[in-house]
Amino acid sequence: xxxxxxxxxxxxxxxxxxxxxxxxxxxxxxxxxxxxxxxxxxxxxxxxxxxxxxxxxxxxxxxxxxxxxxxxxxxxxxxxxxxxxxxxxxxxxxxxxxxxxxxxxxxxxxxxxxxxxxxxxxxxxxxxxxxxxxxxxxxxxxxxxxxxxxxxxxxxxxxxxxxxxxxxxxxxxxxxxxxxxxxxxxxxxxxxxxxxxxxxxxxxxxxxxxxxxxxxxxxxxxxxxxxx
Amino acid sequence: xxxxxxxxxxxxxxxxxxxxxxxxxxxxxxxxxxxxxxxxxxxxxxxxxxxxxxxxxxxxxxxxxxxxxxxxxxxxxxxxxxxxxxxxxxxxxxxxxxxxxxxxxxxxxxxxxxxxxxxxxxxxxxxxxxxxxxxxxxxxxxxxxxxxxxxxxxxxxxxxxxxxxxxxxxxxxxxxxxxxxxxxxxxxxxxxxxxxxxxxxxxxxxxxxxxxxxxxxxxxxxxxxxxx
DNA sequence: CGCCGTATTGAGCGCTCTCAAGCTAGGTGG
DNA sequence: CCACCTAGCTTGAGAGCGCTCAATACGGCG
Numbered sequence: 001x002x003x004x005x006x007x008x009x010x011x012x013x014x015x016x017x018x019x020x021x022x023x024x025x026x027x028x029x030x031x032x033x034x035x036x037x038x039x040x041x042x043x044x045x046x047x048x049x050x051x052x053x054x055x056x057x058x059x060x061x062x063x064x065x066x067x068x069x070x071x072x073x074x075x076x077x078x079x080x081x082x083x084x085x086x087x088x089x090x091x092x093x094x095x096x097x098x099x100x101x102x103x104x105x106x107x108x109x110x111x112x113x114x115x116x117x118x119x120x121x122x123x124x125x126x127x128x129x130x131x132x133x134x135x136x137x138x139x140x141x142x143x144x145x146x147x148x149x150x151x152x153x154x155x156x157x158x159x160x161x162x163x164x165x166x167x168x169x170x171x172x173x174x175x176x177x178x179x180x181x182x183x184x185x186x187x188x189x190x191x192x193x194x195x196x197x198x199x200x201x202x203x204x205x206x207x208x209x210x211x212x213x214x215x216x217x218x219x220x221x222x223x224x225x226x227x228x
Numbered sequence: 229x230x231x232x233x234x235x236x237x238x239x240x241x242x243x244x245x246x247x248x249x250x251x252x253x254x255x256x257x258x259x260x261x262x263x264x265x266x267x268x269x270x271x272x273x274x275x276x277x278x279x280x281x282x283x284x285x286x287x288x289x290x291x292x293x294x295x296x297x298x299x300x301x302x303x304x305x306x307x308x309x310x311x312x313x314x315x316x317x318x319x320x321x322x323x324x325x326x327x328x329x330x331x332x333x334x335x336x337x338x339x340x341x342x343x344x345x346x347x348x349x350x351x352x353x354x355x356x357x358x359x360x361x362x363x364x365x366x367x368x369x370x371x372x373x374x375x376x377x378x379x380x381x382x383x384x385x386x387x388x389x390x391x392x393x394x395x396x397x398x399x400x401x402x403x404x405x406x407x408x409x410x411x412x413x414x415x416x417x418x419x420x421x422x423x424x425x426x427x428x429x430x431x432x433x434x435x436x437x438x439x440x441x442x443x444x445x446x447x448x449x450x451x452x453x454x455x456x
Numbered sequence: 457c458g459c460c461g462t463a464t465t466g467a468g469c470g471c472t473c474t475c476a477a478g479c480t481a482g483g484t485g486g
Numbered sequence: 487c488c489a490c491c492t493a494g495c496t497t498g499a500g501a502g503c504g505c506t507c508a509a510t511a512c513g514g515c516g
Contacts, residue, residue, distance in 0.1 A: 068374075071456055076374040092364035118357060125350055132346075135363040136320035145373070146296075146304040148417060150504070181463060189376060194504055196464055212463095212513075228299055378472070409495060419473055424496055440481075440495090 010084035010167040011058055011110075012134055016127050028124055033116040038109050046101040046109060047088070053095055055111045056088030062107025063178040066099045067186065077187040079141055080104075080179060082164055089135050104179050145188060147227050153188045154198045155226035158208070158215065173217045236338075238312035238395040239286055240362055244355050256352055261344040266337050274329040274337060275316070281323055283339045284316030290335025291406040294327045295414065305415040307369055308332075308407060310392055317363050332407050373416060375455050381416040382426045383454035386436070386443065401445045 008014050017030035035055060040046055046057060046064060059081050066087065067077040078099055081087045091097045092114065121128045144156030158175075165175050177184075181192040188195070202208045207223050209216040217223065236242050245258035263283060268274060274285060274292060287309050294315065295305040306327055309315045319325045320342065349356045372384030386403075393403050405412075409420040416423070430436045435451050437444040445451065 070375065070380070071453075072376075074376055076376075078371075078374070089364055090367040093361055093368055094364075098368070118360075121356065122353055128349065128356065129346060132359070132363065133321055135360065135367070136317055136322075139318040139363070139366055140321055140326070146306070146417070147298065148300075148302055148304075152298070189374070191505055192463075193465085193506085197504090200464075225299075408493095420495075421474085421497085422472055425472095428496075 008058075008060055008084075008110075011060065012084055012086055013058055013130070016124070016130065028120070030112070030117075030120065030127070033113060033120060035111040035113050038111060040103045040107045040109065042103055042105050042107075044103045044107070046103065047091075047097045048100045049096075049098060051097045053088070053091035053097055053114065055113045056086060056091070056117075057101075057109040057111055058086050059083050060108040060110055063104040064101050064107065065104055065179065065183055065187075066101045068099045075183075075186045077183060079138075080183075080187070082168075082178075084167065085164075086134055086138075089138055104183070144227075150188070150190050150194050150198050151201075152227040153190070154184075154195060155202070155223050156228075157184065157188060158217075159220075159223060159227075162217065162220075173220065175215055175217075177213050177215060236286075236288055236312075239288065239338075240312055240314055241286055241358070244352070244358065256348070258340070258345075258348065258355070261341060261348060263339040263341050266339060268331045268335045268337065270331055270333050270335075272331045272335070274331065275319075275325045276328045277324070277326060279325045281316070281319035281325055281342065283341045284314060284319070284345075285329075285337040285339055287311050287313050287315060288336040288338055291332040292329050292335065292337075293332055293407065293411055293415075294329045296327045303411075303414045305411060307366075308411075308415070310396075310406070312395065313392075314362055314366075317366055332411070372455075378416070378418050378422050378426050379429075380455040381418070382412075382423060383430070383451050384456075385412065385416060386445075387448075387451060387455075390445065390448075401448065403443055403445075405441050405443060 008017065011017065013030055017034075037060065038046070038057075040062070049068065061083050063083070064081040064087055065075075065077050066079050066081070067075040070076055078090075081101075087101055087109070088097070090099070121131065144153055144160050147153045147156055161177065162169075162172055162175050165178075166172055169175055179187075181195045184190075185192040185195045190198075199208070199210055202223070203210050207217075207219050209218060236245065239245065241258055245262075265288065266274070266285075268290070277296065289311050291311070292309040292315055293303075293305050294307050294309070295303040298304055306318075309329075315329055315337070316325070318327070349359065372381055372388050375381045375384055389405065390397075390400055390403050393406075394400055397403055407415075409423045412418075413420040413423045418426075427436070427438055430451070431438050435445075435447050437446060
């Protein structure tokens with residue numbers, strides 16, 4: 001464990017993981033079982049297919065994508081994980097990681113060993129409830145992939161993104177998209193060209209304004225109406 | 229609660245839910261908190277959007293689809309649930325059900341009140357582990373939706389179906405598809421016509437044989453190779 | 457400033473959709 | 487028992503959305 005001070009205000013486990021030194025040895029705190037904080041460079045690999053599942057990870061900083069490759073080399077992206085979110089719940093069932101997790105920017109994660117975590121749950125009803133809540137939350141990810149057209153999928157994606165990045169943005173009307181067009185395309189089962197064209201169309205219709213990786217929402221309501 | 233004898237060999241909770249009369253009052257058993265067994269006719273509605281989440285459901289008999297409607301009236305199907313599987317985990321996070329669940333055939337479900345269930349978890353570490361395992365399992369559903377073409381999606385769907393229906397089929401080389409072409413199409417983001425044509429193509433290529441709702445797998449290996 | 461990966465834009469193709477017409481199976485009533 | 491009816495499935499023809507391939511523009515970084 002690093003000893004430098006650590007701030008995790010947006011972490012979904014923060015209330016169970018006091019980082020004050022005085023609390024470090026409290027066996028009911030999550031940080032008592034944290035194995036390590038891992039620094040990962042952009043494009044670095046956190047986990048890969050067939051890696052034995054022993055821990056899941058709380059993203060402290062940065063963004064990750066999880067994906068599997070199909071035979072043609074397409075990255076079938078399952079999800080994106082932002083700072084504060086937890087990665088790896090799927091592998092509790094599969095035993096081995098069935099996907100790769102790669103950092104989209106320099107990142108830091110907290111490694112939480114699953115067996116130790118289960119022990120902790122027995123003594124911490126509140127944490128148990130929290131954990132189940134977070135797993136349920138993950139079942140609600142990826143709904144934007146369900147829509148039928150490129151317009152709907154991208155509009156829903158942008159809205160989802162704006163909600164999940166909210167802790168890190170000064171206003172909900174502007175976000176910085178942390179992944180490439182290619183990643184968005186792989187996630188939404190489109191091509192980068194279609195994503196780019198749809199962005200341009202939204203901009204032409206004055207729904208958004210694009211400045212490189214920044215997106216300003218000009219008419220959030222109308223963007224909503226595209227998909228629901 | 230009904231008093232008729234009940235058999236749930238394939239239920240994912242069966243080992244925690246003794247239905248012997250002698251066990252009925254064991255407060256550590258799941259059946260001590262079951263609220264009711266509900267019989268639902270084909271096309272019957274188990275839950276609908278904005279219904280308050282209080283219970284989840286173990287499917288005892290039959291098959292369900294969960295879906296939300298988009299503005300154009302498309303059923304965006306999220307998942308199918310077969311006998312033995314658990315439905316409703318998503319709503320722990322959302323508080324209200326955000327989707328509809330409709331029976332595809334006459335069905336029976338066990339209603340499990342969530343608050344009581346949480347109480348039970350505190351005293352039942354094994355059940356807790358089991359529950360987390362099942363939630364993780366659900367995170368691994370729907371992977372066939374990720375593939376890029378109609379061929380891959382349908383092939384992956386058929387293989388997934390054959391695995392999940394295994395407890396109810398004499399051989400893994402033959403299944404009875406419990407949902408309509410329209411439902412499959414909605415699930416895979418295709419049209420019924422495309423689903424039908426792709427079935428026909430697979431049959432023409434001697435990968436499967438279709439007899440109405442029955443599908444015989446002639447070359448399961450080659451079907452696999454279509455998508456991975 | 458120049459390089460290279462990424463993003464945008466364009467043109468044409470093809471997979472999937474739309475619309476429409478038969479076909480099949482299962483249910484109903486005479 | 488059979489004719490009919492209806493919903494669901496299959497098949498066909500043509501259209502269109504998104505893909506492929508290609509050229510150009512942009513932007514981050516040395």
